[in-house]
Amino acid sequence: MSNSSGSRRDLSETFSDLLNGVAKCVLYAGAGLSLIAIGLLVFTCFAVPTDAASKTADALKNVEIFQKMLSVGVFGVGVGSGYLFWGEDLLGALQLMLAAALYFAPLYLPMVLGGKTGETVDKSLQALQTGGTVLGMVAVPILVFDIYTRTRERFKVGVKADQLKYGKGIKEETTKQNVFMGKCWQLPFCRKFVRERCPIYHSKRTCWKEQVGCMCEEQVIRNAMENKPIPKDALLAGRMIPQNHKLTLAQKQERCRNCVIYNEHQRHKYKLAVPAVVISFITVYGAGHGPLIVMTRGLMDGVNNAVNHATVGQLAMKTPDVFVEMILATFLIISLSYSMKILEYLIFKLKI
Numbered sequence: 572m573s574n575s576s577g578s579r580r581d582l583s584e585t586f587s588d589l590l591n592g593v594a595k596c597v598l599y600a601g602a603g604l605s606l607i608a609i610g611l612l613v614f615t616c617f618a619v620p621t622d623a624a625s626k627t628a629d630a631l632k633n634v635e636i637f638q639k640m641l642s643v644g645v646f647g648v649g650v651g652s653g654y655l656f657w658g659e660d661l662l663g664a665l666q667l668m669l670a671a672a673l674y675f676a677p678l679y680l681p682m683v684l685g686g687k688t689g690e691t692v693d694k695s696l697q698a699l700q701t702g703g704t705v706l707g708m709v710a711v712p713i714l715v716f717d718i719y720t721r722t723r724e725r726f727k728v729g730v731k732a733d734q735l736k737y738g739k740g741i742k743e744e745t746t747k748q749n750v751f752m753g754k755c756w757q758l759p760f761c762r763k764f765v766r767e768r769c770p771i772y773h774s775k776r777t778c779w780k781e782q783v784g785c786m787c788e789e790q791v792i793r794n795a796m797e798n799k800p801i802p803k804d805a806l807l808a809g810r811m812i813p814q815n816h817k818l819t820l821a822q823k824q825e826r827c828r829n830c831v832i833y834n835e836h837q838r839h840k841y842k843l844a845v846p847a848v849v850i851s852f853i854t855v856y857g858a859g860h861g862p863l864i865v866m867t868r869g870l871m872d873g874v875n876n877a878v879n880h881a882t883v884g885q886l887a888m889k890t891p892d893v894f895v896e897m898i899l900a901t902f903l904i905i906s907l908s909y910s911m912k913i914l915e916y917l918i919f920k921l922k923i
């Protein structure tokens with residue numbers, strides 16, 4: 572039995588090693604291909620003469636090949652890095668920054684090119700932009716899925732138990748209650764035998780506000796063990812809440828940040844904040860759709876003008892409305908994803 576489970580583990584480890592190896596190859600090959608293609612496209616922009624028609628035709632054929640190389644390369648970079656660095660905080664940001672650097676190349680490269688114009692330059696810049704679009708198409712779903720899995724995990728467990736010092740090993744009460752945004756005694760880690768002798772409970776206060784509770788103050792547990800009676804009157808019970816003058820306020824706050832009870836409260840805050848953030852984005856999109864579309868179109872026109880600066884009035888095209896709408900939706904999805912990351916940081920790292 573143990574042999575078969577051992578060999579199954581070996582098999583899954585071998586399979587995982589194989590996938591890692593494949594992902595590394597895809598990433599390295601993609602990065603190499605992308606760098607070569609970017610180098611050649613930039614070289615085409617800078618150095619290939621555009622005066623002779625035959626040379627221009629050759630250069631255009633080359634640009635087509637470089638564009639394909641770049642698209643395949645950045646796809647490999649996106650997929651390979653997505654697999655290898657899944658769960659890393661910076662993965663989505665770096666992929667999107669790289670995609671944006673390629674996509675907006677027509678905006679900044681012409682400044683570097685010093686006014687060099689022509690169809691070859693134009694097509695090379697478009698090829699870089701296409702590379703950015705391909706990488707963006709891989710990066711955005713990876714980012715959205717990453718945020719979705721993180722949010723789901725935070726909804727379920729909040730802060731991982733192994734990150735908590737106070738209350739480590741503490742189990743949820745079997746007869747648990749879990750009132751949304753409730754006080755400490757309405758949360759699942761409040762133990763019945765302590766609660767019945769706990770001045771926080773009888774005074775109807777909250778331990779993290781008093782900075783004294785059953786997970787951090789010996790006196791609270793001792794009272795319960797000794798079966799010390801606590802007055803049922805909230806005011807009198809409040810007077811029996813132990814005071815700890817040995818610790819500073821900052822030290823007390825720190826122990827709350829590491830306590831399962833307070834972190835359960837943080838999980839509730841997160842559950843409350845996530846829908847609020849999503850609703851805010853939907854409201855901004857609905858109420859500010861007109862101005863947002865105008866801004867996005869302005870940005871797209873800027874990119875288009877830069878791409879077509881060599882042939883203004885001939886090749887310059889109006890960006891289709893549906894494309895502008897898609898770009899706006901993508902910006903909003905990216906902003907929403909990063910807002911979720913910020914929210915997660917504020918609630919589970921800074922514990923505000």
Ligand code: SF4
Pocket residue numbers: 755756760761762765766769770771772778783784785786791832
């Ligand atoms: S301090 Fe602990 S025992 Fe007392 S009410 Fe709060 S969670 Fe329950």
Ligand code: SF4
Pocket residue numbers: 737755778779780781782783784785786787788826827828830831832833
């Ligand atoms: S550490 Fe904070 S949250 Fe935990 S029991 Fe003490 S006062 Fe309550």
